[in-house]
Amino acid sequence: MKRVIRNADVLFAGRLQKKEVLFDGTSILEVSDKVTADAEEIDGTGLTLLPGLIDVHTHLREPGHEQKETIATGSKAAAAGGFTTIMAMPNIDPFPDNVETVSEYLKRIREKAVVNVLPYGTITCREAGQTASDYEGLKKLGIRWFSDDGVGVADEKVMLEAMRKAKENDVLFACHTEDMNYRRPGASVHEDAFAERMGWLGIPSACESAQLIRDLELVKQTGLRYHACHISAKESVEALRRAKAQGADVSGEVTVHHLLLENTDVRGTNWKMNPPLRTHEDRMSLIEALEDGTLDFIASDHAPHTEADKDKPMAQAAFGIVSLETSFALLYTEFVLHQQRWSLEQLVDWMSYLPAKRFGLGKKGKIEAGYDPDLVLVELGSERRIKAKDFFSKGKNTPFDGWAVRATVRETIVSGRSVYRIGGGMTK
């Protein structure tokens, strides 16, 4: 069935234009001033049409930790936040490190997800940092991205072997770098004078940057396609900048919270995540790195937890915050509207086309004939407050509860079908 969106401001050819967009279940068929084809109409009056957002870093927790999130609730949260494709990190149980487990996992996703969900395989079996997973077998199932997110691969020899094997199979590594030699038990926030004053144990920046620097050396030796997850420290930015200048095939992401918050903003366990919020100087270096292309795009690191996981002393509480339902609205409000530092087009590129391009996700991230019909209609301008209790996600663990934002997702379309409508809920 063909459908047409009329009367919306469409992000087309790099700017907002009054256009009409015709699509079916497979692709966008036409973007023009007047679509004459016979099609079901969607009225976009007063709304802005964007390509569906894409997030390469989410935690859906299923299977194994369904009390925190499921494929259904996490993908609903994605749709409500304007995301049409999300990638799921592999720290679940059982770990997606072999063909049998991943086949089952893919079946679960097909049954339950309301948006496109692409899972990662693990770099090492069970994320134990000892033996490389079956990249060749998993690639035959369509898995072309591997991560041990949550932990770094500590042993350099294991990482080198894994990278060689990954290079042979032409797959990408997305790495959480963390050298545990730098992290004391109970460390929760960025290590500096502020943490000390608050009585919290700190995590130094070197915890992230030391292992990233090691990885980038191994990338030089192996030529692997490498992506650095959730860069938080200025030292890491410098390392990535050097590697790029030397021609390495590397990219990096920055999360929404590291763009918006600093270590001195921390008020409790809903501000605790790994890597932690760092200093003002770090945050400014992340923003500049995104703007100069050292960092390639934005991800959420959506990390849902139960109330009990968070309702603990700082040292014991779980790391991570939920963000699928707040990411776009927060960044649009702060950087496009308030600071007028970024254009809407630039923000959407960082949240859609650029991650799709780097991860080889096909014709995604643009509203153009021939692209996938993954679209989101948003209302820009009118103010609302973020209400964590209303999230589709099982996780309500956000530091942004009560923040005023000026962007609201009205309708999310995946493969040509409306999967979310504000007020009308969600359809699978």
Ligand SMILES: [Zn+2]
């Ligand atoms: Zn991580």
